[in-house]
Amino acid sequence: MGESKSVGAQSVRFTEDVYVLGRAAVVGSKEGEGPLRSFFDIIDDTDRFGGENWNDAESRMMQTAAALAIKKAGLTPKQIRMLFAGDLLGQLLASSFGAGELPIPFLGVYGACSTMGESLLLASMAVDGGFADCTEAVTSSHFASAEKEFRFPLAYGNQRPLAATWTVTGSGAIVLGNKTALERSRAQREDTAAVRGGTGKQGVEVVVAGGTVGRVTDYGVKDKANMGACMAPAAAAVVEAHLKDFHRTPADYDKIITGDLGAVGVKIFADLLGQKGYRVEPVQEDCGLLIYDNELQDTHSGGSGCGCSASTLAGYLLDQLYKGDWNRILFVPTGALLSPVSANEGSSIPGIAHAIVLERKQEVW
């Protein structure tokens, strides 16, 4: 057994290697025009993904990403023992219907835009705990289905304040596996040493090394057009807890990458951590700011949605790890726990965030 898997107050360490076996990022037109375009596997310029309506479009996008990541892992859906998936829609509409097309035991999860953090953590725990050799984490969001759920009819063309973010049309899927699954899939995988320039019997893998489960954090912010401010305290709290639990500083990470705090939220996040004595600016990134060119694309405060951090991770972030630009990152998807009902009733918007450690690993086999 060796080292404990339970670390400090609210963290976990994965003591067996939990490998990223496959990954897929499937996005819509706007994301395909953004700075990360070359990192996405599929860009659908119609935003429809063959669906009959916007939630059906999101289901199909999610299902495409889930199936593609499995294929890129060199596996078949039946080899995946558990699928952890979630989205923003009421009753996980997109994931439930998307998962219905896949023959994989299904566990629905919800943490608003932090859902990829939760699903990755649970999918990793299932592998590291010995409950499954292979699992998958998938989340999605769709601009049009989110507007329908939370805001105004698209045709109304409502004005958006500058603090508002733009819901990403995208889905990210990650297949995880233990050493046995890695060895089984190695010959067929896309992210193999051969593809990534390894030589002979040496290659590069990315592992999920641990993480920190966040608490619901409510600073009383009620502005649903400023979700960055709602989520920043939760992100700062989970990063602080993480650094304490692992006895690390921000400098131990090449990047600390929040989900979708956006232009407003990242400043609050850095300020809050600064007050605790942690200087995060030198390594700080935000998926919501990476995925769009906010000036050219008029997205105001950046991207958001379960698909924002998920597609950025499955595309750009993991690419940087495989290439060796980064060796260790802290991935911190952030969520605003907002429902149309709670917002209309004037409730505050609590935030949540989870932190996941991803590491590059030189492998000899």
Added chain:
Amino acid sequence: MGESKSVGAQSVRFTEDVYVLGRAAVVGSKEGEGPLRSFFDIIDDTDRFGGENWNDAESRMMQTAAALAIKKAGLTPKQIRMLFAGDLLGQLLASSFGAGELPIPFLGVYGACSTMGESLLLASMAVDGGFADCTEAVTSSHFASAEKEFRFPLAYGNQRPLAATWTVTGSGAIVLGNKTALERSRAQREDTAAVRGGTGKQGVEVVVAGGTVGRVTDYGVKDKANMGACMAPAAAAVVEAHLKDFHRTPADYDKIITGDLGAVGVKIFADLLGQKGYRVEPVQEDCGLLIYDNELQDTHSGGSGCGCSASTLAGYLLDQLYKGDWNRILFVPTGALLSPVSANEGSSIPGIAHAIVLERKQEVW
């Protein structure tokens, strides 16, 4: 490590003991008038739980159950490392706001009325995998918040077809822990050997021994007033998978207890299993049929909702295990993956169910 924690095609076995340390069932007026009244910890005849509106009422009910189960376990909220919770409302409104009042790392889960199955499985995996010494699983539903979300305004007084179920106003919470946590909490716990009639250094515990993760199963049923028919195929499929994975028959269980199939669904469930060669009738129960007196209480096909199976488990079912009336049960919460949007758009209603093994254990310490 010993025995594998991964069993057959889609099951898990918990090889360390995952103990039930505390449990609480908090319900509303109608449930308090039903046949299980003596097994509930708190009955609020106002159905309000001090809340300002129905979703707030549900949040407070959930929070009350979560806190009470921790207290009954002889623990404090800070000793719980992970809270797995979910409810029926869009964006897990009740759980998110309820969890915001508890200082526990939060993982939101959604599987419609099967959510207690999912949260128990994940909370058990976290303990058995060594990621946490103590976790908690909580789910809730509220008749009035569910009617608001899915059906008609209460004042409209809509007619209900006979196949319809009645959403339970209730929340069930279970605190789980490993051997260390059990020993730490033993002196303060309510469900100790002393309370339950054990003598000297011998007592009775209940453990979560394993489970089977279900798949989304869609037979194309579209009638949201007949959710039993939507869920029965998923329940039959997961029970069949469970029995195959563990090489067991229904007779290996004192009871196989579905969540909320209701009067219509239980017949379909038994028929489907019968076609596969499994005779489930002699051990079959359904929380939806246990919780109300359908004739006296005019609940038609029975109770439903995340809180139905959860409060029945935390109250009646666990009591029977502690008392020794049963030694091993299979708890199979069932969910209809229905959203107001999907239902109004004419989609089918897929079902999901998970199976959890609970065993009575004679302990000597």
